[in-house]
Amino acid sequence: MSRRARPLAALAVVAALALGACGGYDETVPKPPKPVAGGPVASATPPATCPDPTADPTRSYEPTGALPAPEDLPPGSTMAAIRKRGRLIAGVSADTYLLASNNPFTGQIEGFDIDMVERVAKAIFGDPKAYELKVITAGDRLKVLQEGTVDIVVRNMTINCARWQSIAFSAEYYRSGQKILVRQDLADKGVDSVAELKGVSVCAPTGTSSLDNIREQAPDAVIKEAANHTGCLALFQQGTVAAITGDDTVLAGLAEQDPYAVVPPQETFTDEPYGIGVNKENDDLVRFVNGVLERMRADGSWQESYARWLQPALNVPATQPKPVYGRTP
Amino acid sequence: MSQATQGRPAPAGVVTPASRVRSQVAIAGKPAPGTVEDVPRLLNRLQVLGVATCVVFGVVAALLQLLAWQASGRAADNTEQLVRVQQIQSSLFRADALATNAFLVGGLENAEQRAEYDAALDQALRQIADAADAQPADRKVLADLNTEVAAYATAITQARDNNRQGFPIGSLYLQQAGVQLRADAVPILQGLSDANTERATDEMGGQNTLPLFLVGLAAVAVLWWVNRELAKRFRRRVNVGVAVAALAITVVTLVAVVVSAGTSSKHDGLRDGSLTLAIDESAARTAANDAKAEESLRLIARGSGATAEPKWQEKAAVVDDNASRETRLLWQDYVALHDGVVASDDEGDWNEAVRLATTTDSGGTSAALTAFDQASQEVVSDAAESTADSLRSGGVVAWMLMIVALLAGLGAAATVAWGVGQRRKEYA
Incomplete structure (x- = not known):
């Protein structure tokens, strides 16, 4: 390269670098969504005292x-x-x-x-x-x-x-009375009553007596909550829970919607x-x-x-x- | 240009300003005895400096204009990407509004609405692919968005399948799909929108007006200094070659600066005009479809008017703020019919409310919203096209200016070389 050509070559390199540096952008990163505030869930039973707990509530x-x-x-x-x-x-x-x-x-x-x-x-x-x-x-x-x-x-x-x-x-x-609904394979393995729920993930709707009852009756079960029983069925179908508890009437309706959900023959464990x-x-x-x-x-x-x-x-x-x-x- | 005014040595005995300053410098530029200045070498150096300045000016000025032209092109690309992102969002919300509305009529959904839902979702997916192709920096989040849209479509299908069998869980899947779309897909779309807005506005501001002016000014300053150094040693105040070069550079700089400022001003106009129109109308279209989905959800969750209506009003306010003159009246038509839905629902006539919300005949909210949606799409499309076309226009002028700047730089270098060469001859 001649002496005279050198500065031009240098300029060309600078120009190429300058052009090459343009057009590339930082990768797009969306802002993380704001966390949704979630407070403690109220119990189904309000903290009220019964004047006469022995009286017939019906x-x-x-x-x-x-x-x-x-x-x-x-x-x-x-x-x-x-x-x-x-x-x-x-x-x-x-x-x-x-x-x-x-x-x-x-x-x-x-x-x-x-x-x-x-x-x-x-x-x-x-x-x-x-x-x-x-x-x-x-x-x-x-x-x-x-x-x-x-x-x-x-x-x-x-x-x-x-x-x-x-x-x-x-x-x-x-x-009515509370029972459990389970996955067909669990029922086949003998999980057919509330006593068998140890380690099993069970769903009950927030704010219901069913939730309070299952906590009392199956303390070793993994309890999950949903807004309602249909929400529990969605969790069941997504594999998040393997069982649902609720009144026999409600569970019968859920079982009708999913061929892999069964309500095994069992005694009700509460009176509703x-x-x-x-x-x-x-x-x-x-x-x-x-x-x-x-x-x-x-x-x-x-x-x-x-x-x-x-x-x-x-x-x-x-x-x-x-x-x-x-x-x- | 006449050598008579330039190259001729000053007559003997005439004291030039230069000779006053440097008394040791001999008349006719010959060094006085005892000085160390090597004039030929100095002339060489001044010549190299002058020539280099002119060449650098030509190259840098052309480069700056090339960069400005490229920035305009990228601004157009980013504008198109921004509008594409907005259209993805609008298409998704259109699909959601249609899917939600279809639930009110159970399994017997309107075939046209179903086809429109499929088309809206199809359009969103194609636009995601186009957007990923257009901007590599968006590719990763667009892949995430694609996953979210696929999950949404699956949930809607699941909802629809259950609904067609008469299972209540179908409506839960529908609600979950809508909630998920808003919670997961919308932040991604917002991130894409923010990033591309920033890119488009940054590129629109990349016209390099000030750098062009400074480069021209610096080149002229160097040439002035070269001329001054020459004038100190020869009895010529102005070196014609250097002066012509400086004049050419000044003219080219001024023209380039004026054109660049004009382009910047045009970009400002686009930013506040057609680009804003496209973005605002897209926001209005998204919010309008979101409002329609809220109207349907209100009726699906029967009796939830008191809690659902404020959500509808929130979306409607966004439409009011952003809809263009072309679509505002169509939106008002929908609002009047929506008021009818609310009135029927609040009076306990849920069946009539559902009829008004689901019929595709004129007089129902669905037909009114479709009319708004179609007009809105046209406004967005026209405004986006006009913005991009305008940004891409002016390429011939930009290239001509680039060539002129380069040629002017090279030409100026030649005149400087010639001008200094004359002094060298004179000295010799």
């Missing part, structure tokens, strides 16, 4: 005579106010198969619990469809009643003494008397609902509902529980 308010006709509801009563509004508002589940779930073909929520809502609506309006459903989680059942967002809650809710401190209940409308929840102040509505339940017993509509929704899955006949009255506001 004891409710006795109906005042025969049910009035829809047009003869006592003036100033809660029922008259609901009638004036034009619809009964009920808090229900939309994903508890057989009890209350959305039918994708009709778009309507249907099931055993919804039949209860329809009967109450019919008693107030003469029209079983005069209701509005609000889909709530198990953890919201007491809150929506206390806040007056709904008139009644029919969401497989167990009557117990602690809940009576916050709300009022109708007489028992179904006697279901009641219709009502705001504590509205004892007139509680008496009225109890009158509706009496009517269902008398006209066979309870039996009809049970036969339609639950009996095919549970494979056992059942009768409407006998009401217990005598509670005073």
Whole structure:
């Protein structure tokens, strides 16, 4: 290279370096997502003390005579106010198969619990469809009643003494009991009762008595929580849990949705008397609902509902529980 | 240019300013006895310095303009990538709005809406592949995004399969898919959007106006100094060759600076105009589809109006802030119909609310949102195309200026060599 060519070559090198340095960018790095605040989960049972723990929690308010006709509801009563509004508002589940779930073909929520809502609506309006459903989680059942967002809650809710401190209940409308649902292979290995759950991951919905019960009955199980039983089924299908616990009615609905989920023959390890929840102040509505339940017993509509929704899955006949009255506001 | 004014030695006995300063320097540039200055060598050095300055100016000025032109091209690429990212987000939210809406009609979903869902998801996946191809720095996060979109599509399929069998778990999978899309895919898209916005605006600012001016100024300063050194030793205030070189460099510098400033100003206009329009309209389209998904979720979670409506309003506010004039009225049409859905739901007429939300006939929210969505897509596409085209324009001018700068530098070097050569001849 001649002397004269050297500076030009140097310039060319500088230019090439300068050009080469352009166009490359640092690798894109997204900002980490903000952590979602997660507080401690409230227990299903509010920390309330029962004045008389030995008293029967299923004891409710006795109906005042025969049910009035829809047009003869006592003036100033809660029922008259609901009638004036034009619809009964009920808090229900939309994903508890057989009890209350959305039918994708009709778009309507249907099931055993919804039949209860329809009967109450019919008693107030003469029209079983005069209701509005609000889909709530198990953890919201007491809150929506206390806040007056709904008139009644029919969401497989167990009557117990602690809940009576916050709300009022109708007489028992179904006697359920807690069981376990397991993966088929676990059932084949003999995991068929709560006593066999040591080391097994079990799901129960947050804020339910099922969660409290499984913690007590199976302390060696690995407990996981989900927002509801359908959330538990999703965890089950994703392999995060191998078992689900809940009321036999709910588990029957879950097992219907997954061929690898079975509810082995077993004794219930709790008694779960279901009641219709009502705001504590509205004892007139509680008496009225109890009158509706009496009517269902008398006209066979309870039996009809049970036969339609639950009996095919549970494979056992059942009768409407006998009401217990005598509670005073 | 006349040698009569330049190369001729000064008449004997005339005292030039130079001779006043340096009395030892002899008249006609011959060194006085006893001095050590070697004028021929000095002339060589001044010539080399002048020539090198002109060549360096030509090369650097051309290089700076080449870099500026390349920066404009990269700004166009980054703008296209930014809009691509925004369109991925819009397509995903469009798909989500359609999938969520379909749940309200169970297994009997509208075939057209289903096809539109497939098309939206397909479009998002293709755009991810295009984006990965266009920008290597985005490739890793786009691969992560691809995984998230695949997981979303799987969850929706799972949801749909369960829904078609009448199983309530289908709706849970749907909700989980939506939550996951917003929690995992949106931060990635935001990161991509931020990175490409920064790249595009940085490149738009890369017009090198000040460096061009400084390079020209430095070259002229060096030539002035060369001229001054020559003038000190010869009775000529101005060396014509050096002066012509300085003039050429000044003119080229001024033209380049004016063109560069004009391009910068044009880029500022694009940044505040069509680029902002494309970004804002994309944000509006995403938020509008997000709002539609919220409307459907409100109806799926029956009776959840009190908690769901504020979420819808939050998305609607984003649309209000970002929608262009072309789409604003279409959005208002949707809002009026959405109010009808809310009114029906709040009055307890859930069936009517669902009918209004799911019908694809005019009078339903789905048709109104589709009209907005299509218009919005067009606005984004036109604005993005116009931005990129404008950024890529001006290539002929840029190349001409580069060539002129280079030739001017080389030409100036030649005139400097010639000008100093004249002094050498004179001295000899």
